[in-house]
Amino acid sequence: xEDSLQGQDGGNSREFLAFTLGAEEYGIDILRVQEIRGYEPxxxxxxxxxxxxxxxxxxxLIVPVVDMRIKFGLGNxxxxxxxxxxxxxxxxxxxxxxxxxxxxxTTLLPDQIxxxxxxxxxxxxxxxxxxxxIDERMLILVDIERLMTSEEMGLTDGALxxx
Amino acid sequence: xxxxxSQFHQVFFDEATELLAEMERLLLEVDVxxxxxxxxxxxxxxxxxxxxxxxxxxxxxxxEFTHVLESLLDKIRKGEMxxxxxxxxxxxxxxxxxxxLLEGHRAGGAVDLDQVxxxxxxxxxxxxxxxxxQAAAPLAAAAPEPGPEPVAQPATTVAPASGALxxxxxELPVTPDKDVEGLAAELGLLGTLTREPLPDGRMxxxxxxxxxxxxxxxVCSFVVDADKLxxxxxxxxxxAAASVAVVAEPAAVPVAAAAAAxxxxxxxxxxxxxxxxxxxxAPAGHESSSIRVSIEKVDLLINLVGELVITQAMIDQRVSxxxxxxxxxxxxxxxxxxxxxxxxxxxxxxxRMIQMDYVFSRxxxxxxxxxxxxxxxxxxxxxGASTELxxxxxxxxxxxxxxxxxxxxxxxxxxxxxxxxxxxxxAGKLVLSAxxxxxxxxxxxxxxxxxxxxxxxxxxxxQNGLPVSDNMTDEDVWQLIFMPGxxxxxxxxxxxxxxxxxxxxxxxxxxxxxxxxxRSVAGQGSSVRISVPxxxxxxxxxxxxxxxxxYIVPLAYVVESLQPGASELKEMAGQGRxxxxxxEYLPLVYLYERFGIVPKYAEPTESIVLVxxxxxxxxxxxxxxxxxxxxxxxxxxxxxFRKVPGISGATIxxxxxxxxxxxxxxxxxxxx
Numbered sequence: 001x002e003d004s005l006q007g008q009d010g011g012n013s014r015e016f017l018a019f020t021l022g023a024e025e026y027g028i029d030i031l032r033v034q035e036i037r038g039y040e041p042x043x044x045x046x047x048x049x050x051x052x053x054x055x056x057x058x059x060x061l062i063v064p065v066v067d068m069r070i071k072f073g074l075g076n077x078x079x080x081x082x083x084x085x086x087x088x089x090x091x092x093x094x095x096x097x098x099x100x101x102x103x104x105x106t107t108l109l110p111d112q113i114x115x116x117x118x119x120x121x122x123x124x125x126x127x128x129x130x131x132x133x134i135d136e137r138m139l140i141l142v143d144i145e146r147l148m149t150s151e152e153m154g155l156t157d158g159a160l161x162x163x
Numbered sequence: 164x165x166x167x168x169s170q171f172h173q174v175f176f177d178e179a180t181e182l183l184a185e186m187e188r189l190l191l192e193v194d195v196x197x198x199x200x201x202x203x204x205x206x207x208x209x210x211x212x213x214x215x216x217x218x219x220x221x222x223x224x225x226x227e228f229t230h231v232l233e234s235l236l237d238k239i240r241k242g243e244m245x246x247x248x249x250x251x252x253x254x255x256x257x258x259x260x261x262x263x264l265l266e267g268h269r270a271g272g273a274v275d276l277d278q279v280x281x282x283x284x285x286x287x288x289x290x291x292x293x294x295x296x297q298a299a300a301p302l303a304a305a306a307p308e309p310g311p312e313p314v315a316q317p318a319t320t321v322a323p324a325s326g327a328l329x330x331x332x333x334e335l336p337v338t339p340d341k342d343v344e345g346l347a348a349e350l351g352l353l354g355t356l357t358r359e360p361l362p363d364g365r366m367x368x369x370x371x372x373x374x375x376x377x378x379x380x381x382v383c384s385f386v387v388d389a390d391k392l393x394x395x396x397x398x399x400x401x402x403a404a405a406s407v408a409v410v411a412e413p414a415a416v417p418v419a420a421a422a423a424a425x426x427x428x429x430x431x432x433x434x435x436x437x438x439x440x441x442x443x444x445a446p447a448g449h450e451s452s453s454i455r456v457s458i459e460k461v462d463l464l465i466n467l468v469g470e471l472v473i474t475q476a477m478i479d480q481r482v483s484x485x486x487x488x489x490x491x492x493x494x495x496x497x498x499x500x501x502x503x504x505x506x507x508x509x510x511x512x513x514x515r516m517i518q519m520d521y522v523f524s525r526x527x528x529x530x531x532x533x534x535x536x537x538x539x540x541x542x543x544x545x546x547g548a549s550t551e552l553x554x555x556x557x558x559x560x561x562x563x564x565x566x567x568x569x570x571x572x573x574x575x576x577x578x579x580x581x582x583x584x585x586x587x588x589x590a591g592k593l594v595l596s597a598x599x600x601x602x603x604x605x606x607x608x609x610x611x612x613x614x615x616x617x618x619x620x621x622x623x624x625x626q627n628g629l630p631v632s633d634n635m636t637d638e639d640v641w642q643l644i645f646m647p648g649x650x651x652x653x654x655x656x657x658x659x660x661x662x663x664x665x666x667x668x669x670x671x672x673x674x675x676x677x678x679x680x681x682r683s684v685a686g687q688g689s690s691v692r693i694s695v696p697x698x699x700x701x702x703x704x705x706x707x708x709x710x711x712x713x714y715i716v717p718l719a720y721v722v723e724s725l726q727p728g729a730s731e732l733k734e735m736a737g738q739g740r741x742x743x744x745x746x747e748y749l750p751l752v753y754l755y756e757r758f759g760i761v762p763k764y765a766e767p768t769e770s771i772v773l774v775x776x777x778x779x780x781x782x783x784x785x786x787x788x789x790x791x792x793x794x795x796x797x798x799x800x801x802x803x804f805r806k807v808p809g810i811s812g813a814t815i816x817x818x819x820x821x822x823x824x825x826x827x828x829x830x831x832x833x834x835x
Contacts, residue, residue, distance in 0.1 A: 043821040044712065045807055046758030055804065055813060057821050060470045062813045064804040094803045156805050 013109045016132065018139055019086065019099040021068055022075025027132055027139035030105055032088050039083040039098060049154055058087065058094065064155060065096040071153070072123060075100055090145050095155055097148075106139065108132045113141060123147070175216045176269045177455065179225075182209045183265070184524060187258050191527045195248050203240040206254075210236055213261065225264045228279065231286045232257050238290075253285045255528070331376060333368040334361075334393035458554065461514050468504075468511045469796040475504045476817035512701065516551035519597040519606070522561055523548045526568055526595060533572045540579050540589055541572060546596035552604050556675055556695055560606065563668040567608040567691050568595065570665075575612030575689060585686065587611065603677075603694045603719075611688035615641060615681070641681040642779070645669040673777075673828060676719065702797050704814070704824065706790040707773065710760040713822045714786075715795055715814060720827040722774040722781060724789060729768050742783045744774055751783045752830060757809065763787040777831045784830065797824065809833070 016027030042054030042065045051071035055062050065085060069077045077098075085096040116128040123140070127147040132139035148155060186209040193202045210233045217225035232254065238244040260282045266272035333350070335343065343366050350356050354372025361367055376396055482490075482497050523545045534541040552560070576582075576591035583589055594609040617640050624631040624643050631643065647666040672679050677695030696702070696719065704715035723744075731743040732751070740751040751772070755762035764770045764787055773784045795814035800807060800823075811826035 043813075043823065045810065045823065046760070047808060055800070055821050055823075057815045057819055060466065060473070060798075060815065062798045062800060062803060062815075062821060154805070 013107050014113075016106050016108060016139060016141060017086070018103045018106050019084070020075075020101050020103065021072060021099055024074060025103070025137065025139050026099075027106065027108075027141045028086075028088075028144040032090055032144050034087045034089040034094065036102055037085050037087060037096075038081070039079050039085050041079070052154065053098065056085075056096065058096075061094055063087070063094045063096055065098060066153065066155070067098040069098065069100065088144060088148060090148050093156075095148060106132070106134055108134070108139075108141075116140070172220060172268075174455070175220050176265060179213050179216060179265055180262070182213050183258055183262050185209050187255065187528055188524055190251055190254050190258070191531065193246070193251065195246055195251060198239075198246050200240065203236070203246070207233065207236040207240050222264070222268055224279075225261060225268070228257070228264065228283060229261060231283060231290065232261075235286060235290050250289060253282070253289055256282045257286060329372065329376075329396050331368075331370045331372065332393075332395045333370060334395075335366045335368070336392070337365055456514075458515075465511055465515065468508050472504055472508055472796060473815045473817070473819070475501060477819055480817050513551070515554045516697075517554050517557050518548060519550045519552060519557070519604075520548040521557055522564060523595055523597075525561070526565075529565070530568065530572060530593060533569065534576075537572065538578060539572065539576050539591065541576060541591045541593050544592065544594045546594065547598045550597040550599060550604060551697075552597075552695075553697060556697075559671060559675055560693070560695065563671045563693070564595075564606065564608065566665075566668050567693075568593070571608060571610040571612065571689075575610040575614075577613050599697070600694070603696055606693045606695075607690055608693075609688065609690040614685045614687055614689050615644070615683040617685070620644060637683070638779075641683060644681065645679070676717070702795055702814075702824065703792070704795045705773070705792050706816075706822065707754075707771075707786040708763075708788045708790050709755050709758070709786050710762050712758075712760055713790060713816070713820075714754070715822055715824040716773060716775070716784070717811075717824065717827060718792065720775045720777060722776045724771055724773045726770075727767055727772050732767055742772060744772075744783065747781070749774065749781050749783045751785060752833075753785045754825075755785070755787075757830070757833070775827050775831070777828050780831065782831055795822075795824070 015030040017030045017033050018025055018027050020026070040056060042056045044054045045052065051067050053065045053067050055064050057063075067077055069075045079098075082101055083098060084100075084102050085098055086102065087094060087096050112134065113130040113132050115130050116125050118125050123142060127143050127150070129141040129143050132141050147153065186206055189202055189206045189209070193199075193206070210229055214226050214229035214233050217223075217229060235244075235250075236254075239246050239250065260279050263272065263274055264279070267274040335346070347356060347358065347368065350368060350370050354370055356371075357369045359367040359369065376394060380392065380394060478497065479501065482494060485494065487494055526545070527543055530541055530543040571593055576593075577585065577587075579589040582591065592609075592611045594607070596609070597604060597606045599605075617637065620640055620643050621631050621633065621635075624646070627646070629643065629646060631640075644665045645668075669679050672693055672695065675695045677693060680692045680694075681689065682692070683689035702715075703718040705718050705721050706713050706715050708714075725744065727742055733741045733743065733748065735741055740753075741748045742751040743749075751767075753762075753767075754760070762770070767785055770785050770787055771789055773786060773789075775782055775784055797812045798814055800810060800813050807823075809826055809829050810823045811829070812824045813821050814824060816822050
């Protein structure tokens with residue numbers, strides 16, 4: 001936790017979980033990740049946005065699962081044995097995101113994180129921390145907390161009014 | 164030291180709050196004419212325990228205030244003084260003050276110093292009505308200038324107990340001679356009095372006394388308006404402007420809150436602390452057989468047991484496929500486990516259950532005060548106070564009930580004279596009852612007042628533009644009072660209410676999954692019947708299948724299920740689909756349409772129709788098949804997600820999958 005705070009100040013290195021959506025590689029703050037599990041079909045919820053796949057039973061908790069590939073129109077939203085759900089814990093609220101695969105955990109130093117150009121990806125720059133570069137790889141670093149609590153995702157009650 | 168104690172403050176607050184509630188209950192129950200020794204002792208003990216606790220934790224204002232009350236109660240219980248209605252009223256007011264002081268310490272709540280002083284004055288007045296016979300008993304009083312000192316940091320108000328004499332110059336306003344004489348006599352009891360007539364005919368007393376200024380003020384205020392008095396202290400022995408409390412011999416009593424600090428010698432302070440410790444030690448005999456546990460711990464436990472139940476159900480599914488002959492022992496053991504799990508679940512759920520007394524106990528006071536304010540006489544009767552209800556629900560039922568009780572007293576009951584004229588007993592009868600009926604608790608508010616006024620309700624409905632007719636049934640008319648905009652204030656009587664409508668009451672109840680019914684007979688009274696489920700955490704559900712999806716319908720809403728014949732299905736222009744069930748046409752909702760599911764049966768005659776009742780309206784829901792009836796543990800969707808239209812929650816099925824619980828009321832509203 002402290003690490004991430006310092007990281008945001010530009011002081012220390014930060015760890016990111018790298019995953020792929022279609023052809024792009026993304027990274028999110030590892031401290032927001034609770035666990036990674038295989039994809040199991042969730043219970044569908046009627047009349048919600050298409051990318052909200054439904055809810056699953058995570059050891060007694062009812063947890064929503066969203067498919068980032070549908071949300072951002074990246075890759076094919078098909079579900080295979082390799083499809084992965086990253087369970088996030090954002091300020092105590094649990095949610096799962098479906099991604100194509102998870103690659104590794106990467107440590108980035110502040111000078112490896114460059115500001116994102118305004119038209120870099122499917123995601124609005126508001127939700128980006130920047131672009132991380134490790135040798136030949138480029139990670140699109142997502143401010144997952146901001147994204148998941150945004151109205152656009154419709155995962156909280158504040159978003160209901162719009163729907 | 165202070166830090167060590169502060170961790171127990173919450174315990175003291177909780178305890179004191181309970182003791183105050185207990186005291187109030189006892190005071191309301193006590194028969195003034197012939198109080199039982201036991202009751203008097205119990206009231207005394209409550210005051211005593213609060214005082215002891217307050218003193219231990221250094222809440223001097225509370226302990227001093229309570230001390231006055233305690234001394235008075237002590238006299239009464241020892242038979243030295245007779246209990247009167249005035250005592251009871253004053254004690255109730257004192258209870259309020261104590262609750263206020265307590266809240267001031269607990270949450271920094273506002274403390275009305277005037278009220279504290281006023282009640283304190285009343286207590287002192289009662290303690291020594293004649294201000295005479297027992298010369299030792301000083302009168303403490305409304306401090307005329309409550310200092311800016313916040314009560315939250317009470318000053319230690321220990322003054323020289325004796326010997327320190329002060330001389331007060333008491334300048335009276337224009338006062339009739341006989342009052343001057345009376346006052347002189349009373350003041351004379353406090354010390355040495357000399358008089359000095361002023362040129363303008365007014366009188367000035369000089370009083371040399373060991374009493375405090377506020378004591379002196381108190382005595383005077385029986386005769387003249389304290390505001391018009393001019394009292395000055397001349398002797399430096401006591402810092403003049405400050406009003407001071409005295410802790411002395413048994414009869415001597417400390418003054419209430421508004422007191423400023425006075426220097427004390429170390430030995431006196433020590434003595435006071437020791438006294439306080441003695442007090443604190445005393446109430447040990449009054450032990451409670453319960454423990455306080457935070458609600459989070461209980462809820463965690465309930466959740467865990469919920470998990471256990473689900474796991475058990477999962478194993479149940481596996482085990483049921485085993486050959487009963489080969490696995491007899493395993494199956495027997497498993498059946499035992501299932502029983503234990505069920506028992507465990509019941510026991511754990513019962514932890515959250517609270518007796519309705521928690522709610523009922525707050526009403527006698529309200530009824531009493533409201534009735535006397537309105538000049539009405541009301542006998543208040545509660546039944547089934549030991550009925551238990553989930554803590555979460557019990558707190559949500561207080562407001563609607565308070566509203567209903569108020570309504571009954573305000574609008575329901577006639578004035579005593581009217582009642583006599585109508586051949587009814589002078590005092591109205593208000594019954595608040597609770598009982599279990601199946602998985603529900605039924606709470607009724609019954610009065611024998613004038614009943615609802617059909618004509619006026621219809622008038623009001625017309626004014627509000629509601630479609631009504633004179634030949635509506637009574638039941639339909641009574642339902643109108645639940646419509647928004649039916650302010651109770653002008654429906655039934657012209658006495659102004661609080662402007663909260665019955666629609667809010669009904670909404671509160673339906674939000675809890677409950678129902679409200681009204682019955683009324685003109686001239687004989689009315690009754691409101693509330694029915695709510697015992698708990699929100701577990702629900703009897705009917706699982707239904709549509710396509711591949713399984714939904715839970717709360718059983719409480721299910722009236723019946725049937726397979727519709729082709730002739731019973733009607734399509735009406737502008738009305739949508741209807742189904743005829745027992746000569747009634749009900750709107751028919753296709754769940755697969757509503758939820759965008761591919762159904763197994765497209766043809767309604769192959770499907771199943773559930774007739775669902777909300778309040779007293781019905782509609783029909785088309786599903787593919789019924790799966791079965793089961794108890795489900797209700798999980799909140801909003802914990803990690805958000806509210807979803809048409810869904811009230813989720814549950815975990817025996818196979819570990821999630822199933823959504825239908826929000827029947829919302830589906831119904833969706834029809835409109």
